[in-house]
Amino acid sequence: MIAPLHYSSMAHRIVTRFTAADAALVASAAAVAHVATSAFVRGATLDAARDRLGRPASTLPSVRTLADDDRRAILAAQLELRAIGRNLNQLTRLAHRGQVDLAQLGPIVADLSAGVEELAVQLGTRP
Template sequence: MSGTSQQLAPEPRSRRIDTRFSAAELALVEKVATWRKLPPSAFVRGAALAAAKKAEGYGGGAGAAEPSPAALTEGQLRALDAARVDVKRVGVNLNQLSRLGHRGVLDLESLAPVVDALAELYERMVDALSGKECP
């Protein structure tokens, strides 16, 4: 497959920052993280990165490409969560089928329906983020 670009895996999150909260602060963080259907660590990481990017002048202005997690509605979060579960299921199937294909047990062209399913799920996520109605 020469000439095709490969997407690099994201850098592993191996660095850690310990943060202390009062009971009331932690309760608020956990409450809002629950509303956003995020673990508290992901919510705190997202908020910290958004603040750091804003301080550095990234995004937030006209034409910002990606919404912050706080900008998503409850319906968008539900649609994205459902799509995430579906993407994981299809991705596991695609991984198993591609392994069979690399061993010569399965024709890789037969993966087209699985790739099509992933494309449909991608469209659902794009629609949810853009505010379009989701089924």
């Protein structure tokens, strides 16, 4: 399962070796899935581990099952969220300098919160 990662919490590293042919096969599969090779290996490994242990999979679909339209939609949402994050960082800097009227931000924050909740519902992470 490919889920948003918090890299600071990824303190453990597992080293593995592949033949040239196997590495090329994994890289090709990652390219088809439109993810980094490391993300593909991590997702496939976690899928296999959960399956082997009989544990339920994440609520997010496996990278192998995402349709191209879904991947494009997720990428577009990621890009939009990054832009929002940059804007919030800029606003935070200005607010710390006393250059922002915080009272005017209330409706904007409410709209942003509603949009995040809607996205969470569409992704299946909220009831």
